[in-house]
Amino acid sequence: MPAGTWTDEVLDRMRGTGDAAGDAAISETYELGRQEEVRQALRGFGKNSEVPADAPATDRPRPGAGPRSPAPAA
Numbered sequence: 001m002p003a004g005t006w007t008d009e010v011l012d013r014m015r016g017t018g019d020a021a022g023d024a025a026i027s028e029t030y031e032l033g034r035q036e037e038v039r040q041a042l043r044g045f046g047k048n049s050e051v052p053a054d055a056p057a058t059d060r061p062r063p064g065a066g067p068r069s070p071a072p073a074a
Helices: 008-015 020-031 035-043
Strands: none
């Protein structure tokens, strides 16, 4: 599969894959009552790339983490 190709098979596999770090970040966001703050930050994507200094650690980018890419075809 060429890089960047999203086949139905790849997407079907990904639909069943969880995201423990993402789930934890959302849980923490709601526990802290900061969901509106996160919504506003998400609306600003593309306008800026700064993460608020007081953002929970789970909301911060991990060093070396890049965008997810499709799993290689089996």
